[in-house]
Structures are given as structure tokens and as C-alpha cells.
Amino acid sequence: MPETNPPAASPAVSPIDGRTRVVVILAYPAHHVRTPAFFNARAAALGRNAVLVPWQVSPAQLPGALAGLRAVENLAGVIVTVPHKQEVARLCDELEGVAADLGVCNVARRTPDGRFVGRVFDGVGFVAGLRAQGIDPAGKRTLLLGAGGAATAVAAALLDAGVAQLAIVNRSRGKADALAAQLKAKRPAAAVASAAGPAGDWDLIVNGTSLGLKPDDPLPLDPALLRPETIVAEVIMQPAQTPLLLAARARGCRIHLGEHMVTAQIDLLADYLLGTPPAGAGSPA
Ligand SMILES: NC(=O)c1ccc[n+]([C@@H]2O[C@H](COP(=O)([O-])OP(=O)(O)OC[C@H]3O[C@@H](n4cnc5c(N)ncnc54)[C@H](OP(=O)(O)O)[C@@H]3O)[C@@H](O)[C@H]2O)c1
Structure with a gap:
């Protein structure tokens, strides 16, 4: 059976410095989210300077929160969970793949000019x-x-x-x-x-x-x-x-x-948000 817990030997998160790319998971409520533990352990294991943090945002406040995130230049993007997947898809500037067909997204990367481009890997x-x-x-x-x-x-x-x-x-x-x-x-x-x-x-x-x-x-x-x-x-x-x-x-x-x-989509999310790492950079845990 594959490992389903964050690897114990890896740090839970990469050291945070002024170059750290931030990813926010939008959820309401947020107490149940487990993706940060998996994502941060995997990012640390792969040597990616990134951190995923939970944001508890109500549906009523979602448009305002997303509008504010457009201005954050070190934001790699957002991961989206219950109950926001359809609304974030609606608020994205562009949707790719199945997300465009179905109007649902669980990840949106922020482009340098503050646009959100969404996909669904669920x-x-x-x-x-x-x-x-x-x-x-x-x-x-x-x-x-x-x-x-x-x-x-x-x-x-x-x-x-x-x-x-x-x-x-x-x-x-x-x-x-x-x-x-x-x-x-x-x-x-x-x-x-x-x-x-x-x-x-x-x-x-x-x-x-x-x-x-x-x-x-x-x-x-x-x-x-x-x-x-x-x-x-x-x-x-x-x-x-x-x-x-x-x-x-x-x-x-x-x-x-x-x-x-x-666990099966963490690497897909990391590559989409942070870009595919150069060959040989980092190694899987
Ligand atoms: N494992 C993973 O990687 C992963 C990824 C994404 C999501 N999830 C989990 O998937 C779940 C759903 O997320 P979502 O984003 O799809 O949420 P969502 O868009 O809000 O959809 C919720 C679904 O649950 C139904 N539902 C809610 N309350 C109900 C009730 N009292 N009785 C009957 N049906 C009810 C809704 O039916 P109506 O249409 O009638 O409201 C709808 O079909 C969450 O628990 C989330 O944590 C897990």
C-alpha cells in the first residue's frame, strides 16, 4: 500500500524566506482540510520553496478574498475545496481542460499580471x-x-x-x-x-x-x-x-x-502552481 501519511522523515514545510511562493487553500469551514500537510511535506521533499496555508472564507466573502489575492505577487495560486469549487471557477479569468467543460475547478494559478487560470485535478x-x-x-x-x-x-x-x-x-x-x-x-x-x-x-x-x-x-x-x-x-x-x-x-x-x-494529485497540483521543476531538481521522498 502506498504511503498515505506525510513522510515522517521530511520537514513539514520548507524554511520560509522572502522568496517563498504562497499557496492558499480556500475552504469553509477549514478545520477539516488535510491537503496542507500532504502538500507541504511533498514540497519540502522536492526542494520547492513554497507553503500552503488554509484560509477559512465564507461564500459571501469569497469574491472579495479572491480579488485581494490577485494583488499578492508571491502568490502561486489557490487550491479550492468545499464549498467553493464552482464559484471559483466562475470567478477565474480562464479555465483549462475539464474545468472549462464543467465549470468547476480545484486549483487556480495566479499569472504575473494577477489573472487566475483554473483547472480541476480531483x-x-x-x-x-x-x-x-x-x-x-x-x-x-x-x-x-x-x-x-x-x-x-x-x-x-x-x-x-x-x-x-x-x-x-x-x-x-x-x-x-x-x-x-x-x-x-x-x-x-x-x-x-x-x-x-x-x-x-x-x-x-x-x-x-x-x-x-x-x-x-x-x-x-x-x-x-x-x-x-x-x-x-x-x-x-x-x-x-x-x-x-x-x-x-x-x-x-x-x-x-x-x-x-x-495523495494521487499532490504532484499535479505542485507542478501546475509552481511550474515543472528543472530535470534533476529535488527528488521524490
Ligand atoms: N479527497 C479529496 O481529494 C477531495 C477533493 C475534493 C473534495 N473532497 C470532499 O468532497 C466533499 C464534497 O465537496 P464539494 O466541493 O463537491 O462540495 P459541494 O460542491 O458543496 O457539493 C456538496 C455535495 O454534497 C451534497 N450534500 C450536501 N449536504 C447534503 C445533505 N444534507 N444531504 C444530501 N446531500 C448533501 C450536495 O447536494 P446538493 O446539490 O443537493 O446540495 C452536493 O452534491 C467534501 O467533503 C470535500 O471535503 C475531497
Whole structure:
């Protein structure tokens, strides 16, 4: 199993000096974010002079915060998490790749003239995390719970990875309908549709909602629907074992942790924000 904790032997963060590039993670609330620990340990291991710090910014204050960040010349960019992925995409000056197709981004780099250019690595990170754990989504009948920022990126990447079928279930059904239609528009042959509920014969179930983040959250689906053959995957990283994963394990299912999604995309985020390091500079931990 690959290392999923920040490497213990590395410093948690590079020494900070006047040349340090700053990355901000925009979140609300911010107490649950684990990306700084992974990013800072990785940046230190790679010899990158950069630091990631959490900023707790409410949705109402987000436009003002982002406008202020445009003026910060040593800002490499922002990483974006719940609940800001769609709004930051809207506020970016330019979107690249799947972010442009779906209007969602989890990272935006700041250009020298103070523009923000956004991308989304959540989906490719989720699929890379599955593969790193020996789970190939190709050919799997898949149920995705949620249609927010993370779920949107995961849906696109699962289709691109060749799932046999993708059903999207969301509390607000209209958002699931819109997401399925948006995905289908770019991939006419894909077997993707929204569904009224989670019942079905699934090889892979992905919780892409934020249910499980708070201790009093209800489960995102009734565990009685789970068969032992079904793999149950999370996007939530904190707690590592959500009530859904515990319930799935109790029913004999293989489970897949949310943290694999972030560990699989840290290097992508670092290269996008800081530029690809010259060959031979630093070495992976
Ligand atoms: N592991 C990683 O690398 C990683 C990366 C990104 C995000 N995440 C995690 O993914 C989760 C979602 O983030 P996001 O950016 O997608 O957030 P988001 O855009 O706000 O979407 C939240 C989703 O959860 C659903 N939801 C929220 N409260 C609900 C409730 N009470 N009942 C039913 N459904 C509910 C929403 O449904 P409605 O549409 O009906 O509101 C929506 O589908 C967060 O926990 C975040 O920490 C993890």
C-alpha cells in the first residue's frame, strides 16, 4: 500500500524566506482540510520553496478574498475545496481542460499580471488513487452520490476511465440531471444518467457528497443496499473512515479512502502552481 501519511522523515514545510511562493487553500469551514500537510511535506521533499496555508472564507466573502489575492505577487495560486469549487471557477479569468467543460475547478494559478487560470485535478486524482490501490474502474457499473464540485470532476474522470455505466444520485435531482446532460454532451456514447435513488446492482459506489464530514450527518445511502462484492469509495478525507465506510466494511465490502484522491494529485497540483521543476531538481521522498 502506498504511503498515505506525510513522510515522517521530511520537514513539514520548507524554511520560509522572502522568496517563498504562497499557496492558499480556500475552504469553509477549514478545520477539516488535510491537503496542507500532504502538500507541504511533498514540497519540502522536492526542494520547492513554497507553503500552503488554509484560509477559512465564507461564500459571501469569497469574491472579495479572491480579488485581494490577485494583488499578492508571491502568490502561486489557490487550491479550492468545499464549498467553493464552482464559484471559483466562475470567478477565474480562464479555465483549462475539464474545468472549462464543467465549470468547476480545484486549483487556480495566479499569472504575473494577477489573472487566475483554473483547472480541476480531483477527477484524475480520484481515478489515479483507485488505480494505485489496484482498483480499475474500467467496466464497472458505478453509482455516484452527489453532483457538487468534487462529484462533477469524479464523474467526468470515471467516464474517461471507461466505467460501464454511471448513475448519478443527488439530493437536488435537478443538479444530477444537469450534470448527466453536461457529461453526455461531451461524451455522446457514454452510459451516464441521473437516477432517483441509489438502489441497483453496483460494482463501485462513490460517495461524492459532503455527508460524513460532520459527526451528526446522516449516511448518504442505506447500507442495506450494499452487497459484499461492491467496492465503496469516499471523497471525504476527514474522518478517514467515514460512517459510510465503516458500515460498508461491516457488510463485507472493500472500501477505498478519500485521502487516496488527494495523495494521487499532490504532484499535479505542485507542478501546475509552481511550474515543472528543472530535470534533476529535488527528488521524490
Ligand atoms: N479527497 C479529496 O481529494 C477531495 C477533493 C475534493 C473534495 N473532497 C470532499 O468532497 C466533499 C464534497 O465537496 P464539494 O466541493 O463537491 O462540495 P459541494 O460542491 O458543496 O457539493 C456538496 C455535495 O454534497 C451534497 N450534500 C450536501 N449536504 C447534503 C445533505 N444534507 N444531504 C444530501 N446531500 C448533501 C450536495 O447536494 P446538493 O446539490 O443537493 O446540495 C452536493 O452534491 C467534501 O467533503 C470535500 O471535503 C475531497
